[in-house]
Amino acid sequence: xxxxxxxxxxxxxxxxxxxxxGEERSYVTTFRSIQLINMQxxxxxxxRGFDFSIRHRFGMTGFDSTSYKQLLGLDLPANIRFAFDxxxxxxxxxxxxxxxxGKTIDLETKYLFLRQTEDNLMPFSVAAYFSxxxxxxxxxxxxxxxxxxxxxxxxxxxxxxxxxxxFQMIFARKxxxxxxxxxxxxxxxxxxxxxxxxxxxxxxxxxxxxxTGLKSSFIFEYAYRFNNRPLNNDYxxxxxxxxxxxxxxxxxxxxxxxxxxxxxxxxxxSFNYLKGKFALGFNIRRVFWYKRKx
Amino acid sequence: MKKVSLFLTIIxxxxxxxxxxxxxxIIKPPPPEKPVLISFSNEIxxxxxxxxxxxxxxxxxxxNLKPCCSWYELIATGHNAPYIDTINPDESKxxxxxxxxxxxxMPPTGNALPQDDIDLIKKWIGEGARNN
Numbered sequence: 475x476x477x478x479x480x481x482x483x484x485x486x487x488x489x490x491x492x493x494x495x496g497e498e499r500s501y502v503t504t505f506r507s508i509q510l511i512n513m514q515x516x517x518x519x520x521x522r523g524f525d526f527s528i529r530h531r532f533g534m535t536g537f538d539s540t541s542y543k544q545l546l547g548l549d550l551p552a553n554i555r556f557a558f559d560x561x562x563x564x565x566x567x568x569x570x571x572x573x574x575x576g577k578t579i580d581l582e583t584k585y586l587f588l589r590q591t592e593d594n595l596m597p598f599s600v601a602a603y604f605s606x607x608x609x610x611x612x613x614x615x616x617x618x619x620x621x622x623x624x625x626x627x628x629x630x631x632x633x634x635x636x637x638x639x640x641f642q643m644i645f646a647r648k649x650x651x652x653x654x655x656x657x658x659x660x661x662x663x664x665x666x667x668x669x670x671x672x673x674x675x676x677x678x679x680x681x682x683x684x685x686t687g688l689k690s691s692f693i694f695e696y697a698y699r700f701n702n703r704p705l706n707n708d709y710x711x712x713x714x715x716x717x718x719x720x721x722x723x724x725x726x727x728x729x730x731x732x733x734x735x736x737x738x739x740x741x742x743x744s745f746n747y748l749k750g751k752f753a754l755g756f757n758i759r760r761v762f763w764y765k766r767k768x
Numbered sequence: 769m770k771k772v773s774l775f776l777t778i779i780x781x782x783x784x785x786x787x788x789x790x791x792x793x794i795i796k797p798p799p800p801e802k803p804v805l806i807s808f809s810n811e812i813x814x815x816x817x818x819x820x821x822x823x824x825x826x827x828x829x830x831x832n833l834k835p836c837c838s839w840y841e842l843i844a845t846g847h848n849a850p851y852i853d854t855i856n857p858d859e860s861k862x863x864x865x866x867x868x869x870x871x872x873x874m875p876p877t878g879n880a881l882p883q884d885d886i887d888l889i890k891k892w893i894g895e896g897a898r899n900n
Binding site: 616617619620621622623625629632633634635637639663665666667668669670671672673 | 785786787788789790791792793794795796797
């Protein structure tokens with residue numbers, strides 16, 4: 475299974491790199507930034523800049539007394555992530571981020587294999603994204619009667635239990651000037667999962683952007699899961715209004731999850747949006763330029 | 769090229785420790801078995817019936833040890849009641865009489881009570897001398 479998977483990846487890289495070596499073409503910018511709301515896009519950071527982002531989700535609220543008692547969740551504990559991303563090659567960037575939930579530090583990288591062209595010779599963009607999360611918070615205490623899955627070995631935490639991985643292939647297409655859609659099969663692997671859960675989770679987030687003005691869009695995403703399914707099928711659903719310029723993107727988010735990294739957002743149970751539960755939030759993203767455009 | 773090497777090194781290092789663990793699975797041990805209390809009616813009274821009742825019956829002026837009234841007599845209504853001290857079982861008059869700590873030893877004729885029966889009565893007193 476593993477060699478076959480590796481060979482497929484290598485072949486894919488080979489084919490796509492031969493595409494990339496072609497003549498200069500006019501490429502399409504599918505989305506405004508490297509992340510849609512929670513999911514990654516096919517966009518990468520231009521080589522002459524670096525990207526700084528702050529993403530914030532307030533506590534869960536709904537159409538009940540919490541909406542005014544907790545001021546739409548603003549008074550409740552929030553989750554926040556900030557990250558720096560640097561391009562190290564054309565179409566390849568690496569980054570590091572830190573998330574409040576789990577005090578998780580993550581290292582991420584994305585490579586853009588194929589980019590949609592204006593002449594539609596290449597009809598879509600394809601990127602691969604990989605990240606490793608390191609949970610640095612204290613492990614929760616376990617009782618004296620805790621065992622590993624073999625039910626014989628006493629349960630003990632290890633450093634590797636802090637690690638989780640996330641790999642995704644992202645396919646995106648700008649269909650019209652006003653509509654872009656993308657799909658990103660995700661494989662998440664956690665070294666330690668709750669009792670009874672599987673270490674690997676397969677999810678397939680879909681998302682898109684509908685342009686509402688010259689500098690604004692309505693964006694949305696939804697992530698279905700094939701295993702480790704959430705209770706009551708509460709999959710993460712997010713919508714947002716996006717406003718941006720060339721170097722700056724601001725999003726106001728309504729999301730059914732307050733998790734900010736894929737390892738948590740696509741494995742944990744989200745809020746029940748059918749019962750009106752959601753979290754407010756915002757994403758701010760800024761690209762700083764340190765080289766003049768030639 | 770240096771950048772690429774660094775990047776690849778980070779990626780490889782981040783993957784060196786893959787584990788497939790889940791848990792914790794909680795298995796609580798079964799609760800400890802409840803201690804079986806000595807039954808007065810099934811274990812203590814038969815001793816009285818065998819060794820004592822021939823004298824200590826309704827005709828005895830001080831203590832009646834027949835099943836109808838033995839427990840009440842020992843605790844409260846006997847002539848020198850209480851015959852039982854649940855805090856210091858060895859100080860119980862009942863026990864002192866059958867062991868000979870206070871004379872005359874009971875029963876005054878025939879064989880003395882076997883040590884197993886004495887221990888059983890002592891244990892029953894230690895458990896609170898329940899009328900069970």
